[in-house]
Amino acid sequence: xxxxxxxxxxxxxxxxxxxxxxxxxxxxxxxxxxxxxxxxxxxxxxxxxxxxxxxxxxxxxxxxxxxxxxxxxxxxxxxxxxxxxxxxxxxxxxxxxxxxxxxxxxxxxxxxxxxxxxxxxxxxxxxxxxxxxxxxxxxxxxxxxxxxxxxxxxxxxxxxxxxxxxxxxxxxxxxxxxxxxxxxxxxxxxxxxxxxxxxxxxxxxxxxxx
Numbered sequence: 679x680x681x682x683x684x685x686x687x688x689x690x691x692x693x694x695x696x697x698x699x700x701x702x703x704x705x706x707x708x709x710x711x712x713x714x715x716x717x718x719x720x721x722x723x724x725x726x727x728x729x730x731x732x733x734x735x736x737x738x739x740x741x742x743x744x745x746x747x748x749x750x751x752x753x754x755x756x757x758x759x760x761x762x763x764x765x766x767x768x769x770x771x772x773x774x775x776x777x778x779x780x781x782x783x784x785x786x787x788x789x790x791x792x793x794x795x796x797x798x799x800x801x802x803x804x805x806x807x808x809x810x811x812x813x814x815x816x817x818x819x820x821x822x823x824x825x826x827x828x829x830x831x832x833x834x835x836x837x838x839x840x841x842x843x844x845x846x847x848x849x850x851x852x853x854x855x856x857x858x859x860x861x862x863x864x865x866x867x868x869x870x871x872x873x874x875x876x877x878x879x880x881x882x883x884x885x886x887x888x
Contacts, residue, residue, distance in 0.1 A: 714779035716772065719788035719829045723765035723844075724852040732762070732798050736853045739802060739810065749810045751799065754818030759792035759826040764844035774838035788829025789842045801850050 726733040731753070738751040771787045779785060796812075803810040834840050 713781060714775050715784040716775060717784060717786045717829070718768055719761040719763055719786065719827070721765045721768055722762045722846070722849040722853070724856045726765065726853065731795065732850065733853060735799060735802060736850070739806065739854075743806075749803075749806075749808050750813055751810060752813045752815040752818070753795060753799075754815060754820060755823055756796045756799075756812065756814070757794060757825065758823050759794045759797075759828075761788045761790070761792050761828045762846055762849065763787055763789055763842060764849045767842045767844050771834060771838070771840045774840050775834070778838055780837060783833070783837075785834040785837065786829040786831050787834060788831050790828060790831060792826055792828045793846055798846070798850065801847055802854070805847070805851050805854055 722732055728734050728737045735751050735753060739749055742749050768787050771785075775785055799810055799812055831840070831842075
C-alpha cells in the first residue's frame with residue numbers, strides 16, 4: 679500500500695490487517711495451503727450496501743427524488759480521498775488470482791487513483807443533471823481521518839495482467855440506476871468489460887460480419 683503524506687496514523691500509527699489475512703498467511707507457512715491474500719481498497723458499484731459512503735449519498739438523493747424535495751445530502755468530511763475500485767473489476771481480479779496468483783503472496787486490488795468525497799458528489803450531480811447541495815453532519819465527522827489513501831496494484835498486474843476497466847463515473851451511474859431509477863438498464867458493455875474485454879473495439883470485433 680502506498681500511503682501518501684498525512685495518510686498514516688489514524689489511531690496508533692499502525693497499518694492494520696484483518697485476522698483472515700493473518701490466518702491465511704499462517705496456513706500457507708505452516709501447512710503449505712495454497713492461499714492467496716487480497717487487500718481490496720474501497721469498492722463501489724451496484725448492490726453496494728447503503729451504509730457505505732457513496733452508496734449512502736446516492737440513497738439520500740433517491741429519497742429526495744421520490745419526495746420531490748431539494749437535492750440535499752448530509753455527510754461528514756468532504757476532503758478525504760479514496761481509491762475506488764468497481765466491484766465488477768474486483769471480482770475479475772479475484773478470479774484471475776484464483777487461477778494464477780502465487781500462493782502465499784499478497785495482492786492489492788485498487789486503481790492507483792484517488793477521488794475525494796466532493797468529487798463523488800460532483801459526479802453524481804452531473805449524472806442526474808441537478809445540483810446537489812451538501813450539508814456537513816457533525817455527527818459523521820471523524821476527528822482522525824486518513825487524508826489520501828491510494829493503492830499500488832503492480833504486483834497484481836504483473837501476476838495476472840489485470841487492469842481496472844470501469845471508471846468511477848460508470849460505477850456511480852450504475853448505483854443511480856439501481857437506487858434512483860430502477861427502470862434504466864445497465865449497459866451490456868459494462869458486463870462484458872467485467873469478463874475481460876476492456877475496449878469497445880474488442881467488444882464489437884465478434885460482430886464485425888453481422
